Structures are given as structure tokens and as C-alpha cells.
Amino acid sequence: MPSSILAQDVPCIERLEIELWPEYDRSEMLVILRLELADDVSLPTTVELSIPRRAGGPSAVAKWDPDSGPNDQVRWSSIEDGEWIRISIETDTSGVWLEYYDALTLEGSERSYTFQWLGGFEIGSLRCMVQQPKAAESMHVSGAGDVVEDGGLKYHVVDFGALTTSQSVQIDISYTNPIGQLTNPAMIVRPEETRGGTPDVSAWLPYVIGGFGALILILGFIFWSRLHPGMGSSNLRRWFGEKAQKNDEAETGKTTRTQRFCHYCGTRANLDDNFCRNCGTKLRQG
Secondary structure (H helix, E strand, O other): OEEEEEEEEOOOEEEEEEEEEOOOOOEEEEOOOOOOOOOOOOOOEEEEEEHHHOOOOOOOOEEEEEOOOOEOOOOOEEEEOOEEEEEEEEEOOEEEEEEEEEEEEEOOOEEEEEEEEEEOOOOEEEEEEEEEEOEEEEEEEOOOOOOEEOOOOOEEEEEEEOOOOOEEEEEEEEEOOOOOOOHHHHHHOOHHHHOOOOOOHHHHHHHHHHHHHHHHHHHHHHHHHHHHHOOOOHHHEEEEEEEEHHHHHHHHOOOOOOEEOOOOOOHHHHHHOOEEEOOEEEEEOO
């Protein structure tokens, strides 16, 4: 599947670097163009490049410094022209960066791609570097000379040297990727990691039911307390104290002589006490 870059009515290019990264973070070809205009080009100026229409448009357009890389974005516009999109880039610096994604030809584990430069520029030096995917096997790049390594990855280098406006170049790439692995899969957000997705209802439903049940009990107690205003905290203790005494009597079949409780607050008292040690209420006899 060919990919072409067509330049029209633009200044001379001192240096053009093309990088092709197949299956880097998508199952596509990432195309990166870095160009440096000649010293005699008056700035600001407009550079017009055409990319395949199937690419949908550039993913990044920026100024480029050979020492620091891409930096500020630049103004650009586009217009469709048949199978191409013409990108007009306004720049006040000599360095321009453009990148886009293009489709690979995928047939099972086989991969192939053809990149074309159709000419139209006078270029002082053109170099293309093709990144080899981590899982790639038997990679072939037409016209490649050296294979260099950078950051743990291999790059197939194709040097074209100087080109006139009438010269074009073509690069054919083929390889196999048996497991379909991307070079940088960490950049892909998997469905289970996606923020804002549909939550697992079964995971939090028991907590909701438990919380709702506790809320019903609290509201029920508040409502019951309002219907029985005399049942304050001390009366509740008295109620539980009297209940404990009745339970003891039920178990023994008679009144327990060794146990005595305050009829008001429910606090346990000694047999010889006349007043409650907790609330001071005079204790009932008998």
C-alpha cells in the first residue's frame, strides 16, 4: 500500500529526515517528517506538504529544533485534493515537524508497507530510518544500509543523499509479527483500566443494601423515641436493669435476694443501700 508525500511551491530543504515506525503504539504505520529549511530561506514562510487522505490528517504539526526536538505548535490548514490532503504550514523557524498514522497491509502475521517521496523539493540531504518492531521477524527494508540500535530498538537506515526537484524515492518494507505485539503497548488504555467506565454492580451492591438497612434501623429508633419521650438514656438503662432482674427471677423461680437494681436508672445496688449510687434515687424496699 503506497504512501506519498508531495511537495508543491516550497523553499529548498537543507535536510529531510523521515522516520517510519510500524506497529509502535497502534497497528498502523507512524510516519514522522522532520525538515530543516535552507539558510537562505526568508522567514516566515509557508511549507505545503501532502499526505494520504486515508490518514485522515496529521496527528502533530510543530516547530522543530535539531537539538531539542519538537516544541511549539504552528498554524496550519488543510484541504482535500483527491486521494491527498494538502497541509499548509506557516512557520517562522527553519525547522518543521509533521507526523501522521497510515494503514499497514496486514495479512495474517505478514506486514508490508510502501512509502513514496514524489519529489518537488530540492533537498540537500535525505535520510530515512525504519524502526523495527520488538516482535518483528525477518524484516526487509529496500535500499537499507546500516542497522543501528537506539534505546534497545533497531533502526534500518536508508541514505538517499541530495535530491533535485524531479527526483522521487520509494521504500518497501516487509516483515512478520507472529504475535501481533506492539512496540509500546503501554500507551494503549485497556478497557478494564478506562476511567469512567460502567462499574461492577455486583461488587458494591452488598454495601449499598447493608447501608440502607442500617439507615432504616436508625430512622426507626428516632421515630420510636419520639413516640416514647420518657425513654431517655437513664430510662433505657432502667428498662434493661429491670429486664435483667426479671430474667434472673425466671431462671431461679424466685426473687434473687443477692441482687438489687435501681428502679429509675437500672444500676445494680447492694441489699443494704437506701439510695442509688448512680442517680441518687431512693430505692424501693422489698
